[in-house]
Amino acid sequence: MKLTINGETVENIKAQTVSELLAELNIVQGRVAVEVNLSVIKRAEHEAFQLKDGDVVEIVNFVGGG
Amino acid sequence: MEDTFIIRGIEFKSRLWVGTGKYKDFDETRRAIEASGADVVTVAVRRTNITDRKSENLLDFIDPKKYKILPNTAGCYNVADALRYSRLAREAGISDLIKLEVIGDEKTLFPDNIGLLEATEILAKEGFIVLPYTTDDPVMAKRLVDAGAAAVMPLAAPIGSGLGIRNPYNLKIILEQATVPIIVDAGVGTASDVAIAMELGCDAVLLNTAIAGAKDPIMMAMAMKHGVLAGRMAYKAGRIGKKLYATASSPFEGML
Numbered sequence: 001m002k003l004t005i006n007g008e009t010v011e012n013i014k015a016q017t018v019s020e021l022l023a024e025l026n027i028v029q030g031r032v033a034v035e036v037n038l039s040v041i042k043r044a045e046h047e048a049f050q051l052k053d054g055d056v057v058e059i060v061n062f063v064g065g066g
Numbered sequence: 067m068e069d070t071f072i073i074r075g076i077e078f079k080s081r082l083w084v085g086t087g088k089y090k091d092f093d094e095t096r097r098a099i100e101a102s103g104a105d106v107v108t109v110a111v112r113r114t115n116i117t118d119r120k121s122e123n124l125l126d127f128i129d130p131k132k133y134k135i136l137p138n139t140a141g142c143y144n145v146a147d148a149l150r151y152s153r154l155a156r157e158a159g160i161s162d163l164i165k166l167e168v169i170g171d172e173k174t175l176f177p178d179n180i181g182l183l184e185a186t187e188i189l190a191k192e193g194f195i196v197l198p199y200t201t202d203d204p205v206m207a208k209r210l211v212d213a214g215a216a217a218v219m220p221l222a223a224p225i226g227s228g229l230g231i232r233n234p235y236n237l238k239i240i241l242e243q244a245t246v247p248i249i250v251d252a253g254v255g256t257a258s259d260v261a262i263a264m265e266l267g268c269d270a271v272l273l274n275t276a277i278a279g280a281k282d283p284i285m286m287a288m289a290m291k292h293g294v295l296a297g298r299m300a301y302k303a304g305r306i307g308k309k310l311y312a313t314a315s316s317p318f319e320g321m322l
Contacts, residue, residue: 001276006116032158039152043223059116062110062159064089066225
């Protein structure tokens with residue numbers, strides 16, 4: 001399926017859930033927050049949350065800041 | 067001598083809080099924070115690099131078990147963005163703490179206090195422990211507390227300016243009426259600036275550029291640690307009053 005992840009269009013995503021997407025992108029689950037179509041998806045819901053074609057996904061983490 | 071303070075049941079051991087931005091690398095960040103003795107570090111929320119997964123993560127260097135992580139909403143210019151970043155920050159982190167910034171002007175990075183007030187109220191209702199970054203306005207400080215702020219963070223001067231405490235009298239008024247901890251945030255340049263903030267009676271000081279931008283950030287971190295301690299102790303010790311004329315320190319008695 002095709003998703004927009006962090007502002008970029010990414011095609012041929014095999015993952016069906018948020019958990020699977022993070023695994024596919026090699027991202028450690030515990031350190032990021034995920035938003036799908038402007039709603040935050042809680043960590044406990046990552047496994048169950050089904051993605052669909054065209055979803056807009058944001059994956060964020062902490063960086064240096066003041 | 068333990069000298070802690072509490073925000074919504076969370077005990078803070080250090081009165082110096084530091085940011086993690088603008089350092090050369092994560093190792094320098096780690097060493098500077100360690101040297102500062104801070105137990106609170108601020109972080110920003112940004113997009114994860116999804117193409118280069120080898121890039122290092124800040125939390126590999128700053129142990130969240132050792133430090134309280136205080137995410138900010140830096141770069142947010144409206145209420146909707148500030149709420150969005152806050153909610154993501156809570157999900158990425160481990161606590162309800164949020165250093166709330168709603169910026170109103172690019173050149174000064176002064177807060178948009180109207181948006182700040184609105185965002186504070188919404189986030190406080192959602193269970194966040196809201197620490198709003200605001201101007202040194204006593205009326206605004208009161209309004210923020212009424213809206214649910216757990217502490218108030220008035221600026222000393224514009225972010226990164228290093229101008230120091232520009233309005234100690236306003237800070238004094240804010241402190242006099244305060245019912246929550248007051249943490250000076252932004253604009254300090256050197257150790258004497260943080261000492262002044264602490265001598266006024268502020269509960270803590272948050273800074274970033276003054277350490278990260280110094281020629282020797284590690285030494286400046288130590289200087290800031292001592293500045294905070296010196297200012298805090300002077301505040302608690304109670305300074306002498308200022309007078310126009312001299313009072314001799316040596317006795318007249320026994321003079322020839």
